[in-house]
Amino acid sequence: MHRPTVRVSELPTPCLLLDPAALERNAARMASRLRRHPGVALRQHVKTAKSPEIARRVQRALAAAGVPDAGVTVSTLAEAEAFAPSFAGPLYAVGLVPAKVPRLAALGGAGTVDDAEVVPRLAEAVPRGLVLRLFVELDVGQGRAGVDPEGPRLPAIAAAIAREPSLALAGVLTHAGHAYDARSSAELCCIAESERAGAVHAASVLRAAGHEVPAVSVGSTPTALAAERLDGVTEVRAGVFVLSDLFQSGLNETPVEDVAASVLASVIGVHGERVLLDAGALALSKDRSLDGQGGGYGEVRALDGSELPGRPRVHALNQEHGFVRWSGTRPEVGDRLRVLPNHACLTAAQHHAYHVVEGERVLEVWPRVVGF
Amino acid sequence: MHRPTVRVSELPTPCLLLDPAALERNAARMASRLRRHPGVALRQHVKTAKSPEIARRVQRALAAAGVPDAGVTVSTLAEAEAFAPSFAGPLYAVGLVPAKVPRLAALGGAGTVDDAEVVPRLAEAVPRGLVLRLFVELDVGQGRAGVDPEGPRLPAIAAAIAREPSLALAGVLTHAGHAYDARSSAELCCIAESERAGAVHAASVLRAAGHEVPAVSVGSTPTALAAERLDGVTEVRAGVFVLSDLFQSGLNETPVEDVAASVLASVIGVHGERVLLDAGALALSKDRSLDGQGGGYGEVRALDGSELPGRPRVHALNQEHGFVRWSGTRPEVGDRLRVLPNHACLTAAQHHAYHVVEGERVLEVWPRVVGF
Numbered sequence: 001m002h003r004p005t006v007r008v009s010e011l012p013t014p015c016l017l018l019d020p021a022a023l024e025r026n027a028a029r030m031a032s033r034l035r036r037h038p039g040v041a042l043r044q045h046v047k048t049a050k051s052p053e054i055a056r057r058v059q060r061a062l063a064a065a066g067v068p069d070a071g072v073t074v075s076t077l078a079e080a081e082a083f084a085p086s087f088a089g090p091l092y093a094v095g096l097v098p099a100k101v102p103r104l105a106a107l108g109g110a111g112t113v114d115d116a117e118v119v120p121r122l123a124e125a126v127p128r129g130l131v132l133r134l135f136v137e138l139d140v141g142q143g144r145a146g147v148d149p150e151g152p153r154l155p156a157i158a159a160a161i162a163r164e165p166s167l168a169l170a171g172v173l174t175h176a177g178h179a180y181d182a183r184s185s186a187e188l189c190c191i192a193e194s195e196r197a198g199a200v201h202a203a204s205v206l207r208a209a210g211h212e213v214p215a216v217s218v219g220s221t222p223t224a225l226a227a228e229r230l231d232g233v234t235e236v237r238a239g240v241f242v243l244s245d246l247f248q249s250g251l252n253e254t255p256v257e258d259v260a261a262s263v264l265a266s267v268i269g270v271h272g273e274r275v276l277l278d279a280g281a282l283a284l285s286k287d288r289s290l291d292g293q294g295g296g297y298g299e300v301r302a303l304d305g306s307e308l309p310g311r312p313r314v315h316a317l318n319q320e321h322g323f324v325r326w327s328g329t330r331p332e333v334g335d336r337l338r339v340l341p342n343h344a345c346l347t348a349a350q351h352h353a354y355h356v357v358e359g360e361r362v363l364e365v366w367p368r369v370v371g372f
Numbered sequence: 373m374h375r376p377t378v379r380v381s382e383l384p385t386p387c388l389l390l391d392p393a394a395l396e397r398n399a400a401r402m403a404s405r406l407r408r409h410p411g412v413a414l415r416q417h418v419k420t421a422k423s424p425e426i427a428r429r430v431q432r433a434l435a436a437a438g439v440p441d442a443g444v445t446v447s448t449l450a451e452a453e454a455f456a457p458s459f460a461g462p463l464y465a466v467g468l469v470p471a472k473v474p475r476l477a478a479l480g481g482a483g484t485v486d487d488a489e490v491v492p493r494l495a496e497a498v499p500r501g502l503v504l505r506l507f508v509e510l511d512v513g514q515g516r517a518g519v520d521p522e523g524p525r526l527p528a529i530a531a532a533i534a535r536e537p538s539l540a541l542a543g544v545l546t547h548a549g550h551a552y553d554a555r556s557s558a559e560l561c562c563i564a565e566s567e568r569a570g571a572v573h574a575a576s577v578l579r580a581a582g583h584e585v586p587a588v589s590v591g592s593t594p595t596a597l598a599a600e601r602l603d604g605v606t607e608v609r610a611g612v613f614v615l616s617d618l619f620q621s622g623l624n625e626t627p628v629e630d631v632a633a634s635v636l637a638s639v640i641g642v643h644g645e646r647v648l649l650d651a652g653a654l655a656l657s658k659d660r661s662l663d664g665q666g667g668g669y670g671e672v673r674a675l676d677g678s679e680l681p682g683r684p685r686v687h688a689l690n691q692e693h694g695f696v697r698w699s700g701t702r703p704e705v706g707d708r709l710r711v712l713p714n715h716a717c718l719t720a721a722q723h724h725a726y727h728v729v730e731g732e733r734v735l736e737v738w739p740r741v742v743g744f
Binding site: 010012013014015047075076077094095096097098099100103114115117118121143144145177266267268269270271274276278281282283285286287288318319320321323333334345346349350352370371372 | 382384385386387419447448449466467468469470471472475486487489490493515516517549638639640641642643646648650653654655657658659660690691692693695705706717718721722724742743744
């Protein structure tokens with residue numbers, strides 16, 4: 001960890017800032033919600049923050065609240081390799097292919113599968129002497145990966161795993177990604193319950209067929225925060241809660257002030273109401289998850305993070321230019337601003353480190369895991 | 373330069389592939405077009421490829437065609453620092469702020485300015501003993517940065533530069549970014565001519581006021597390829613031509629086979645017509661420049677780059693998942709495919725290196741410049 005002596009006004013722009021107090025509030029909120037469900041662990045998804053330093057803050061919040069820690073979920077093997085030395089897991093929660101098995105098995109990681117025909121090919125790819133743990137992925141309505149919890153493919157996959165000495169059934173897993181499309185907290189609760197019910201049902205089907213099902217894994221940030229009951233579930237996976245963003249703030253009714261990561265940008269042009277920033281598509285990403293809520297590529301804030309009149313957004317992007325329609329007192333070229341991200345996972349992925357700031361001070365620089 | 377012995381079938385996915393033959397064709401095409409305009413140099417924009425190895429191939433194509441080489445254009449100081457040791461320039465073509473002056477001036481680089489009030493602040497930021505060269509940026513219709521070539525702000529900026537001993541007028545510069553919205557080659561030619569005429573007029577205004585104007589710099593890939601005349605212009609800036617992409621291919625009527633960079637992906641799920649790839653928003657970017665032309669996030673091709681029946685596209689993205697509607701013979705989990713990018717600048721920026729491939733062989737790995 002590099003401890004710089006620079007101040008925010010001296011950082012090169014664009015760069016990624018992190019508000020550690022917001023981070024702590026987000027971690028505490030998730031821990032406090034999960035505390036309502038005794039025995040249910042968090043297996044934090046590190047694909048958002050991609051930072052061991054941040055993952056450790058989440059662990060501390062879990063410990064403080066007495067919530068069990070199930071280690072980490074990852075979405076790239078680069079994350080798996082970066083986190084494996086100091087975190088339990090990793091669970092690689094993207095459909096596994098034979099070519100990725102040796103790296104994952106060598107780390108003691110777990111993978112997912114949703115196709116019985118793939119199982120023998122995964123088994124064959126496990127290096128001699130190792131055993132790879134596999135979760136059977138379920139589709140509870142997202143329409144991405146996974147099998148129907150009620151259909152015949154589920155027991156066929158478990159049976160195929162049981163036939164392979166190099167494989168072990170780790171459990172069942174689902175992700176109600178359609179929770180991101182929920183229009184009300186009632187709908188969100190309903191999706192959370194269908195996620196829970198689907199996973200618990202699948203586990204009972206496999207147990208009735210004689211399989212041990214150690215883990216029943218569900219989750220997404222919105223369903224983890226909204227779930228009213230989690231009985232039968234052993235672990236929840238969630239990631240974006242720790243940074244939060246404009247989309248999550250709207251969906252989960254959490255304060256915009258808890259958006260922990262933002263992009264520091266310089267004003268590089270003032271042309272009447274058109275203000276140009278040096279944060280463009282590369283610094284912000286082209287995520288458009290706010291298209292249904294006023295659009296744009298992020299909300300522009302003052303350097304200290306406070307709201308600006310009219311809450312301007314970056315309304316258009318070129319590679320290194322962000323366009324803002326400015327209604328208040330015009331800034332000057334060289335002034336610094338912050339942009340709150342629409343979608344923290346994608347904006348943060350454009351940067352290699354967090355500059356952890358408190359007021360004008362840069363406290364620390366925390367590297368991010370990069371690559372795939 | 374790292375020379376690996378792996379084959380394409382052994383590369384971890386997702387990763388970025390480069391077809392060196394397509395690269396050579398693209399470089400030769402630009403050199404051949406510019407050869408029509410004797411004395412006009414190329415100052416290649418390295419923001420697309422961000423690779424010294426690729427920039428050297430462009431230099432060779434220029435030399436072979438007898439086209440002058442004006443060095444490099446950059447859009448980040450990270451690029452400026454990476455290219456400065458071995459390439460003339462760099463010209464940092466994003467509006468300059470005082471805080472960026474010391475790094476740029478130390479490299480012998482040039483910047484741009486479009487506001488007379490900013491000039492003294494840039495001058496003050498130049499380290500003692502150095503002189504920073506500045507281009508005055510013109511707006512010829514894009515509506516981003518720059519001043520009107522016919523208005524009073526242009527001579528005021530040149531006069532402000534002339535008053536500062538630490539600054540020197542490098543020339544005038546414009547970028548007809550609105551060329552990307554052209555609907556016909558006739559419209560493109562017309563925009564190219566207005567780009568040329570605006571820059572040449574601005575230079576004549578400044579010369580009439582007694583300023584030396586060494587460079588008259590215009591460009592974008594579409595206008596550079598479309599321009600019928602470039603008299604009065606000294607250099608053209610263009611970058612994306614070297615990799616090309618689906619959008620450029622449509623706009624500039626160049627073969628899709630000349631799209632030089634693609635993303636190697638694995639099939640991670642087959643659910644009826646829904647095929648999932650491990651190339652999602654992080655591997656492809658969320659660029660939607662094909663929204664007006666069938667949409668999606670890239671065209672899926674066979675491993676060898678050949679067309680697939682129905683020319684499927686990635687129609688939706690999650691962070692590490694790409695969704696494809698498949699109409700032909702279904703692939704298997706673990707099969708490898710290529711995705712041609714909508715917008716090469718943004719897709720390539722998601723990766724740290726090119727895997728230079730010829731058939732099944734990985735010839736070399738070329739690093740990309742990362743960060744800002």
